[in-house]
Every structure is written in C-alpha cells, then in structure tokens.
Amino acid sequence: MKGKLNNIPSEWLEEIINLAAECMVVIDREGKILYLNAAYCEFLRVTAENAIGQPVQDVIENTRMHIVVKTGKAEVASIHPINGSEMIANRYPLVVNGETVGAVGTVMFRNPQEWVDYSRKIQPILEELNYYKTKFEKELYSKYHFGDLIGESPGFLAAKRLAERVSDSHSAVLLLGDSGTGKELFAHSIHQTSSRRYAPFMRVNCGSIPEHLFESEIFGYEEGSFTGAKKGGKKGKFELANGGTIFLDEIGDLPLQMQIKLLRVLQEKEIERVGGRSPIPIDVRVIAATHRNLEDMVQEGLFRQDLYYRLNVIKIDIPALKNRKEDIVPISNMLLRKLEKKFHRKNLQLSEKVIFNLQRHSWPGNIRELENVLERAVNILDGTAILPEHLPLYLQQDKETENRSFDSISVHHSAPLHNQPFRSLKETVAEAEKNAILQALFSSDGNKAEAAKLLGIGKTSLYDKCKLHKI
Structure with missing residues (x-):
C-alpha cells in the first residue's frame, strides 16, 4: 500500500482528501491537531498554521475527538453542536500495529439544512424501494x-x-x-x-x-x-x-x-x-x-x-351467490365496512327496499358483482343509507317489477290480463337480452371478454349484439 501511495505526488494527496471528505481533522494520542484540511479551516474560520499543534478542544467547539483517542471507540453519525447549529460528525480511532496512535474526524453534514437537502434527494429513492418492497411482500x-x-x-x-x-x-x-x-x-x-x-x-x-x-x-x-x-x-x-x-x-x-x-x-x-x-x-x-x-x-x-x-x-x-341468498346481507355489511375505510365514510347501511331487491337478483357476477354494485352506490351516496335510486339501472328495473307484485298484489290479481300493455315476443326477448348484456358488462367492469364468459357466448357474438342494441 505504501508503495502505491508513494506513486501519488504529495500535492495531490491534500486535494484527494478534500474531495473525499469536505471537513477532516487528524489528532495525535495527546489530542493535539496534526492536520486540518482547508474545508474544515474555512468552516471553523481558522488557519491551518494557527490550528496545528493546538489541543483539539481549543479549536473545535464541543469536540469529542480527544475522548475517542482515550476510549478507542468510534462514534458514527454523532450530533455535534457547533457555531449555534448542529452538524453530523464521524470520529474514528487510528490504530497502527494494534496501538491507538490518534484519531480522525470527518463531517457528514455541516448543518441541518445540508441534511434536509440530502434527505430530499434520497427520499424518492427510499419511497420507490418501499413501494417495491411492499409490492413484493403482498405478492408473496x-x-x-x-x-x-x-x-x-x-x-x-x-x-x-x-x-x-x-x-x-x-x-x-x-x-x-x-x-x-x-x-x-x-x-x-x-x-x-x-x-x-x-x-x-x-x-x-x-x-x-x-x-x-x-x-x-x-x-x-x-x-x-x-x-x-x-x-x-x-x-x-x-x-x-x-x-x-x-x-x-x-x-x-x-x-x-x-x-x-x-x-x-x-x-x-x-x-x-x-x-x-x-x-x-x-x-x-x-x-x-x-x-x-x-x-x-x-x-x-x-x-x-x-x-x-x-x-x-x-x-x-x-x-354461487344465487344459491346462498341468506348470505347477501352479511356479505354486503362486510363489504360496506371495507368501503367505509376506502371512502372515509361511517355507518353505511342498506335500506329494507334495497335488501329486498338485492336478494331477488340472480347475481351472475357473484360477490364481485355485489361489491361493484355497492361501490357504485357509495360513490353517489349523500347520506348513510343506500336506497334503490343508488343502485344500477338494471337493479332498479328489477325493483320496479318486484314492487308491482310485492306492493300491489291485490291489483295484480284483480286486473284482467287484457288491460295490461301487451308487447310482442320479439320485443320482450330483445329487451331481456339487452338487460342481460348490460348486467354482464357492469359485473365485469366493462370487460367484454369477461362479460362474454358470463353470458356464455363468444366475444364476437357479444360485439354484434352490442351493436344491434346500441350499447
């Protein structure tokens, strides 16, 4: 190693030290300064000629360099009050042939602002690392x-x-x-x-x-x-x-x-x-x-x-959810608790009419569809109770149909069939097909490939039907 250092001109060494550490001080075993680089001299507002040979505590305010020489223990990233501020310093004992001969000190940050500036530079890197760490943990x-x-x-x-x-x-x-x-x-x-x-x-x-x-x-x-x-x-x-x-x-x-x-x-x-x-x-x-x-x-x-x-x-x-209708309410309540956290809401609940409407639906998209329906409702909800008007259109239509049998049974039984509006079989089938497609698209978040799977038809066929029904 010595042979290699001998190849470096002496005037280079000082510049190398200044580049490697902005502020550096070296003391002997008596605590006297042997070397103080130009950056540290400028920071302390002293000259090297006046500092060298002086006890380190007389030159550097609140220093612990002389203590490190005695204890032989390094002090890394230590807060050092100086010049009315605080810097971050490293202090290391110099050990040669097993004997402590002195100590070397460096300054990492001369004041809190330097640390803040450094933090701003490194913070995005830390956040990115944390993001990938979290993603990796969630994945595994x-x-x-x-x-x-x-x-x-x-x-x-x-x-x-x-x-x-x-x-x-x-x-x-x-x-x-x-x-x-x-x-x-x-x-x-x-x-x-x-x-x-x-x-x-x-x-x-x-x-x-x-x-x-x-x-x-x-x-x-x-x-x-x-x-x-x-x-x-x-x-x-x-x-x-x-x-x-x-x-x-x-x-x-x-x-x-x-x-x-x-x-x-x-x-x-x-x-x-x-x-x-x-x-x-x-x-x-x-x-x-x-x-x-x-x-x-x-x-x-x-x-x-x-x-x-x-x-x-x-x-x-x-x-499937259609075969466990009694679970719709407890599942909905569990999903609402999740949505409360997501949207920072409290005490979300289903109205009795909405519960009735949810329980009569066939749920081809199962729990995923139910979660989508509830999330949509919470997005447009002003109060805490989810009402029929907060549901998607296809569920509101189901509700209106059910109301005619649920709220007006006597009227339905007494009214002759020929007094009710009549629609052709073709119109009835077309409307049912359109509603089924809309329901499948909603359940799949607009993913037509997934919607085609739910409907049991090919993707091309779904595109044709969407065009036919102007969806």
Whole structure:
C-alpha cells in the first residue's frame, strides 16, 4: 500500500482528501491537531498554521475527538453542536500495529439544512424501494384467513369446513366455482392456516400469461437461454414458491403443452428452467381453481385426464351467490365496512327496499358483482343509507317489477290480463337480452371478454349484439 501511495505526488494527496471528505481533522494520542484540511479551516474560520499543534478542544467547539483517542471507540453519525447549529460528525480511532496512535474526524453534514437537502434527494429513492418492497411482500404472502369468508348457508359452510380441515395437508386442492365466488380467498385462507403460512404464497393466473412466455414465467430460465434473457437468469413462480404454496387460478385456461410440463412437476416434484441442464427439486403445495367444468373439458380433449386427477385430490365446490341468498346481507355489511375505510365514510347501511331487491337478483357476477354494485352506490351516496335510486339501472328495473307484485298484489290479481300493455315476443326477448348484456358488462367492469364468459357466448357474438342494441 505504501508503495502505491508513494506513486501519488504529495500535492495531490491534500486535494484527494478534500474531495473525499469536505471537513477532516487528524489528532495525535495527546489530542493535539496534526492536520486540518482547508474545508474544515474555512468552516471553523481558522488557519491551518494557527490550528496545528493546538489541543483539539481549543479549536473545535464541543469536540469529542480527544475522548475517542482515550476510549478507542468510534462514534458514527454523532450530533455535534457547533457555531449555534448542529452538524453530523464521524470520529474514528487510528490504530497502527494494534496501538491507538490518534484519531480522525470527518463531517457528514455541516448543518441541518445540508441534511434536509440530502434527505430530499434520497427520499424518492427510499419511497420507490418501499413501494417495491411492499409490492413484493403482498405478492408473496397471503392476506386473507377463514375469518374473512362470510356466510352461514349450508353449502358455503360445508365448503369452508372442508377447506379448514385439509388446510394443513400437503395434497393438491381443486377449487371449483363460478367467477367471483371467492376462490382466491379460499386459497389464501388455506395457505394462511397451514404450516406453510410463513413461506411464500405465489399466485398465477393461467389465463393472463401469453402462451409463448408461460414456460419461462412458471419455470424460470437460465442466462443466455434466449434473446433478451437477463444476466444470471430468472427464477420461475415454482422456485419462488418453494417451501410454500402456489395458487394456479383459471387452471382451465392452461395450454395443453403446459399441462404436460405441469403434470411432470406434480409427479416428480422438480422443475427444469428454460435452457437449464439439470432439474431443481422443489417442495410446493398446489392449489388450483377454475370456473370451468374440467370433466367436460377432459371428455372434449381440452384438458389432460391425468393432470385432472393429480389436481383433483381434494375438490371443494364453492356455491354461487344465487344459491346462498341468506348470505347477501352479511356479505354486503362486510363489504360496506371495507368501503367505509376506502371512502372515509361511517355507518353505511342498506335500506329494507334495497335488501329486498338485492336478494331477488340472480347475481351472475357473484360477490364481485355485489361489491361493484355497492361501490357504485357509495360513490353517489349523500347520506348513510343506500336506497334503490343508488343502485344500477338494471337493479332498479328489477325493483320496479318486484314492487308491482310485492306492493300491489291485490291489483295484480284483480286486473284482467287484457288491460295490461301487451308487447310482442320479439320485443320482450330483445329487451331481456339487452338487460342481460348490460348486467354482464357492469359485473365485469366493462370487460367484454369477461362479460362474454358470463353470458356464455363468444366475444364476437357479444360485439354484434352490442351493436344491434346500441350499447
């Protein structure tokens, strides 16, 4: 090291020290100043000639440099009152051949304003890091438990009890139910109650990843395995979930080629990265979910029978909301509590007429649709009670129809049919079709692909019908 320093001209060394630390002082074991750089001299308003050789406490107000020499203990990021302000200083003992020969001090920030300015520069970086940290944690860990699954209907309670009973098993679970019934909440709760709860919970939507990227996303890839592969490679979802649980949502949308690879993972309990040379053993519990009828898909050759049996070790059927009408009110109350926090509201409640109207609706979008309906109502609500006029149009129409039978039964029974307005079958069917499309679009937040699934028709057919009905 000495030989290397000898290569540096002496006049350079002072400039290097000034650049490396704005303010620096060096003292000997007696506490006398051996060196005070130009920046520190300017800050203290002294000259180096007058300072060198003086006791450090006579030159630097409130210094602790002479104490550090005696204790041999460093003081890092220490607040130092000086010149009517406060600076942040570092003090280190100088140890040569095992003996404390002096001390060196540097100033990080000469006053609070410098620290504030520095904080302003670094704060956006810290916020960005915190954002990605939070996002990573949310992505890897479950956030729901069985207490979040609301309902007392027999079918729902049976599904919930079965899920709780098998939560600590290592066997695969297959969750079946319509879109919006809460399959993901069940998956979260199963993981959260299991012995794997402190390990990762990885979620994968099999229908949202393009087929050409699916293998690299699920199984990862090695460096240089394809153009654009990042340095060092990348772990796939199964590797990230090792020791924990992987939730394969919309498993019915998994391409056939990927079904073969997934089957091998379940059988061999190992994965192989794209471009990898050797398999990687994994310990992952699989929870799969779908709104499709996998048995029909097996018969049609769209889903592998062997994979179906591997996934269908523990099957849990989650009932649709239309089959658990008694749960609509408690679920609505739970959703309103969430909306109160989101919109900073208090004491939100459903009117009796709205409860009646919600309970008679068929809810093709299930709990997701109910949540959308309530959020819309809260957005346009002035008071605390949700009334029929706060509901979407298709629910208001349902209410008006029901009122004619609920509030005016005697009139309906006494009025002859020929006195009621008559509409052709074509007009009646067209209006029903339009209302069904509007309802599906609302339930899917305007997503026409999802709306087409709810209606059981193709996306092209939906576009044609929207054009026909001027939607």
